[in-house]
Amino acid sequence: MTNPEAEITKVRDDVDALRRAIGARFLGQREVVDELLVAIVAGGHALVEGAPGTGKTTLARALAEGCALDFRRVQCTPDLLPIDVLGARLPEGGGWRFEPGPIFAHLVLADELNRATPRTQAAFLEAMAEGQVTIHGGTRALPQPFVVVATQNPQESEGTYPLPDAPLDRFLLRIDVPFPAEDELATILATTSGAPTPASGVVLPRERLLAAREIVREIVVPPRLVELAARLVRTTHPELVEAPDEVRRAVRHGASPRAGRDLLLAARAWALLSGRMHATQADLERVAKPVLRHRLALSFEGQAAGASADQLVAAAWRRATSEARG
Numbered sequence: 001m002t003n004p005e006a007e008i009t010k011v012r013d014d015v016d017a018l019r020r021a022i023g024a025r026f027l028g029q030r031e032v033v034d035e036l037l038v039a040i041v042a043g044g045h046a047l048v049e050g051a052p053g054t055g056k057t058t059l060a061r062a063l064a065e066g067c068a069l070d071f072r073r074v075q076c077t078p079d080l081l082p083i084d085v086l087g088a089r090l091p092e093g094g095g096w097r098f099e100p101g102p103i104f105a106h107l108v109l110a111d112e113l114n115r116a117t118p119r120t121q122a123a124f125l126e127a128m129a130e131g132q133v134t135i136h137g138g139t140r141a142l143p144q145p146f147v148v149v150a151t152q153n154p155q156e157s158e159g160t161y162p163l164p165d166a167p168l169d170r171f172l173l174r175i176d177v178p179f180p181a182e183d184e185l186a187t188i189l190a191t192t193s194g195a196p197t198p199a200s201g202v203v204l205p206r207e208r209l210l211a212a213r214e215i216v217r218e219i220v221v222p223p224r225l226v227e228l229a230a231r232l233v234r235t236t237h238p239e240l241v242e243a244p245d246e247v248r249r250a251v252r253h254g255a256s257p258r259a260g261r262d263l264l265l266a267a268r269a270w271a272l273l274s275g276r277m278h279a280t281q282a283d284l285e286r287v288a289k290p291v292l293r294h295r296l297a298l299s300f301e302g303q304a305a306g307a308s309a310d311q312l313v314a315a316a317w318r319r320a321t322s323e324a325r326g
Helices: 004-025 030-042 056-066 082-086 118-130 165-169 182-192 206-216 223-234 245-250 257-273 281-292 300-304 309-325
Strands: 046-049 071-075 087-092 095-100 107-111 132-135 138-141 147-152 173-176 251-253
Touching: 004 030, 004 056, 004 206, 004 257, 030 046, 030 056, 030 147, 030 173, 030 206, 030 257, 030 281, 046 056, 056 071, 056 107, 056 147, 082 087, 082 118, 118 132, 118 147, 118 165, 173 281, 206 257, 223 257, 223 281, 223 309, 245 251, 245 300, 245 309, 257 281, 281 309
Parallel strands: 046 147, 046 173, 071 107, 107 147
Antiparallel strands: 087 095, 132 138
């Protein structure tokens, strides 16, 4: 970068404008919006969990509109097939033509992804990991930026197929959407029961979003922060000596090396959104729960005891930072 401070300031102003645009449609829930912004700026995918009616689709659509992204929504059901996601060959003029599926968009909303069968869930894997789709003997690149925002309803388990560890690990963050507070709920009811809120227009065009992603990679991460991220990932593994007692009792297996990479990537993005050219321990702490909460597989004992993934991440963080001080 020729002028790092000016570039950082510009990105921060762009993201602040996008935050306001999304906030005009997705009312309240500032932390939810911030975590989605981390995912999009870092170039990752987001798994959004929340009860029905909490605005998950509105959140994704507002993000797409604010960045002028092609938006496709896939309603996942048990009868959804991979070709419904990826596309299919159709006869035309004595030959065949490829009709792209909804995966060929900048932002794909996979609504209730855990209602799709494992076969269909797997159709998203290559696209999420490599930005391309291999189908009918050929490989087709996806448009950039490419983001998958998948939703899950944590209140229902009947007729669902819990995501295996591999698909879960492809998501940079799991964003939990809590039920709104009373004042937020009152604002939502007053706003949504009247005239529709007009779209705010494009505030962060695709070109500037892609440029921001390049800047994220240049955010400075000191060696001690890399060591802390590695230590934190290891403390989530119950079989390792570093693991705290809470993790040993409740976790079947911990986070992957990819989780360590994503911790640093998300910390870089959070630093950039905060207007800094370097990441700090506070940035890493801020992103630790959304990056790790979906990557801890609870044991039967942990599930029976009602263990919370966020509490386990907090325990792992305390152990990792205490060892760093020691």
